[in-house]
Amino acid sequence: MPGMRSSMVMMAVSAFPFAVGLLVPAKADQPPSSNARKVIGSSCISCHGKTNPAGNIDLSSDTGIQRAVSSGRLERVLNAGSMPPSRRLTKTEDASLRALLPAKSAAPALWSLRPVSNPPVPKVSGIKHPIDAFIAKSLKAKGITANPPATKIAWLRRITVDLTGIPPTVGETAAYLADSTATSRQNVIDRLLASPAYGERMARLWLDVARFGESHGYEQNHIRPNAWPYRDYVIRSFNADKPYSEFIQEQLAGDILGKGNPDILPATGFLVAGIHDTVPSQVEEATRQQRANDLEDIVATVGASVMGFTIGCARCHDHKFDPISQRDFYALEALFSGVNHGETDLPRPGKSLPKPSRDWLAQTVNVHNQVQQLRFTGRVKSQGGSGPPGTQ
Numbered sequence: 001m002p003g004m005r006s007s008m009v010m011m012a013v014s015a016f017p018f019a020v021g022l023l024v025p026a027k028a029d030q031p032p033s034s035n036a037r038k039v040i041g042s043s044c045i046s047c048h049g050k051t052n053p054a055g056n057i058d059l060s061s062d063t064g065i066q067r068a069v070s071s072g073r074l075e076r077v078l079n080a081g082s083m084p085p086s087r088r089l090t091k092t093e094d095a096s097l098r099a100l101l102p103a104k105s106a107a108p109a110l111w112s113l114r115p116v117s118n119p120p121v122p123k124v125s126g127i128k129h130p131i132d133a134f135i136a137k138s139l140k141a142k143g144i145t146a147n148p149p150a151t152k153i154a155w156l157r158r159i160t161v162d163l164t165g166i167p168p169t170v171g172e173t174a175a176y177l178a179d180s181t182a183t184s185r186q187n188v189i190d191r192l193l194a195s196p197a198y199g200e201r202m203a204r205l206w207l208d209v210a211r212f213g214e215s216h217g218y219e220q221n222h223i224r225p226n227a228w229p230y231r232d233y234v235i236r237s238f239n240a241d242k243p244y245s246e247f248i249q250e251q252l253a254g255d256i257l258g259k260g261n262p263d264i265l266p267a268t269g270f271l272v273a274g275i276h277d278t279v280p281s282q283v284e285e286a287t288r289q290q291r292a293n294d295l296e297d298i299v300a301t302v303g304a305s306v307m308g309f310t311i312g313c314a315r316c317h318d319h320k321f322d323p324i325s326q327r328d329f330y331a332l333e334a335l336f337s338g339v340n341h342g343e344t345d346l347p348r349p350g351k352s353l354p355k356p357s358r359d360w361l362a363q364t365v366n367v368h369n370q371v372q373q374l375r376f377t378g379r380v381k382s383q384g385g386s387g388p389p390g391t392q
C-alpha cells in the first residue's frame with residue numbers, strides 16, 4: 001500500500017499541528033465580532049437556537065455564547081473539529097470563533113506543547129560549562145552551595161557507570177590516575193563513547209520507551225525468538241551517533257527507508273514491540289477488538305515516545321485538557337492501519353549461504369534431532385510457569 005507508506009514518513013513531520021491551535025494568541029473577553037455572529041448564524045443556530053438547543057448550548061444570545069466560552073465547551077468542539085456535525089469549519093470560520101476564546105498565556109503549561117527554546121545562559125562566575133551556570137543559579141536561589149569536586153577515582157567510577165553501566169577495570173583506573181595531561185578526562189570520555197558498551201547502556205533507555213520485550217505479553221506470552229534484531233538496531237544507532245530524526249524516521253518507516261538494508265529494516269520492530277494478544281477467537285467482535293488494541297498500542301507508543309504525550313485516552317473520547325481529539329487519534333491510527341505483527345527474512349549482506357547438501361544433512365541428522373529436542377523441552381518447561389527454562 002504505497003499511499004499508506006508515504007504518509008507514514010510524513011507523519012513525523014506533520015504530527016505537530018495539534019498544538020498550533022493553543023499557540024494562537026486569542027483576544028480577551030469581548031462581545032462576539034460580527035464575523036463570529038455570521039458563522040454562528042449560518043452554521044450553528046439551526047441546532048443551537050433559543051428553544052430546545054442541542055446539547056443545551058444556546059448560541060442565540062451574547063450571554064449564551066459567553067456561557068459556551070467560559071465552560072470551555074466551545075473550545076472543546078473547535079479543537080475536536082466536531083461542530084457543525086456535517087462538515088469541518090473553514091480556517092477563516094474557525095479563526096472567527098476562536099477569537100471568542102479567552103486569552104491564553106502564549107506558552108501552554110504542558111512542557112511537551114511548548115516550542116523548544118534556547119534560554120540565555122545565566123551570568124555566574126567561575127563556571128566551566130554553560131549547563132553548570134543553570135545549576136549554580138538554581139542552587140544559589142535555594143541558598144545551597146555545591147559539593148567540592150569529586151575525587152579522581154570517584155569521577156572515573158561515576159562516568160564509567162553512567163556511560164557503560166559497568167565499573168572501570170583496574171587497568172583503566174591505573175591508566176587514568178597516571179594520566180596527568182590536561183585532556184585526561186576527555187580521553188576517558190572518548191574511550192567510553194567509543195566502547196560498544198555505550199550503545200548497550202543507552203539502548204536500554206529507549207527500549208523501555210519502546211516497551212520492548214522478547215515475548216508477546218498477554219495471556220500466552222509466547223517467546224519472540226526473533227525480536228533481537230530490533231534491539232541490536234537500537235544499540236547500533238547509539239554507537240553510530242545517529243541523528244535523532246533519522247532514528248525516529250527509520251522506526252516509523254524502516255520498511256520503506258531501509259528496503260533491502262539489513263541494518264535499517266529491523267527498525268520497524270519499534271511499532272510492534274508491544275504486547276500482542278495471540279489467543280484466537282471465534283467471535284468476530286473479539287477479533288476486531290484485538291486488532292483495535294494492537295493499533296492503539298502503536299499509536300499510544302508513538303505519542304508517548306516521540307511527542308511526549310499520552311494520547312491513548314483519545315481512543316474513547318477527546319482529551320479534556322490537551323489538544324488531542326478522538327478525530328486526531330483515529331487520523332493517526334489510520335496511518336498505521338497497514339501494520340501487522342509478523343516476521344520477515346532479513347536480507348543477508350554479501351553472498352547468500354549455500355543450500356545444505358544431502359550429504360551434510362544426512363551426516364548431521366542426529367544433531368538436528370537433538371536441537372529440536374532441546375527446543376521442545378525448553379518450550380514446555382518455560383510454559384510450565386514454575387520457573388525459567390532449565391530450573392526443573
Ligand code: HEC
Binds near residue numbers: 046074085
Ligand atoms: C445539525 C445540528 C448542529 C449544528 C449545525 C451544530 N451543532 Fe453543536 N451540537 C449539536 C448536538 C446534537 C450537540 C450535542 C451532542 C454532542 O455534543 O455531540 C451539540 C453540541 C455542541 C456543543 C457542546 C459540546 C460539548 O462537548 O459539550 C457546542 C459547544 C456546540 N455544539 C457548538 C456548535 C457550534 C459552534 C456550531 C456551529 C459552528 C454548532 N455547534 C453547530 C448539533 C449541532
Ligand code: HEC
Binds near residue numbers: 313315316317320
Ligand atoms: C475504553 C474507553 C475509554 C478510555 C480508553 C478512556 N476513557 Fe475516559 N471516559 C470513558 C467514558 C465512557 C467516560 C464517561 C463519558 C461520559 O460520561 O460522557 C469517560 C469519562 C472520563 C472523564 C470524565 C469526563 C467529564 O467530563 O466528567 C475523564 C476526566 C476521563 N474519562 C479521563 C480519561 C483519561 C485521562 C484516560 C486515559 C488515561 C481515559 N479517560 C481513557 C471512556 C474511556
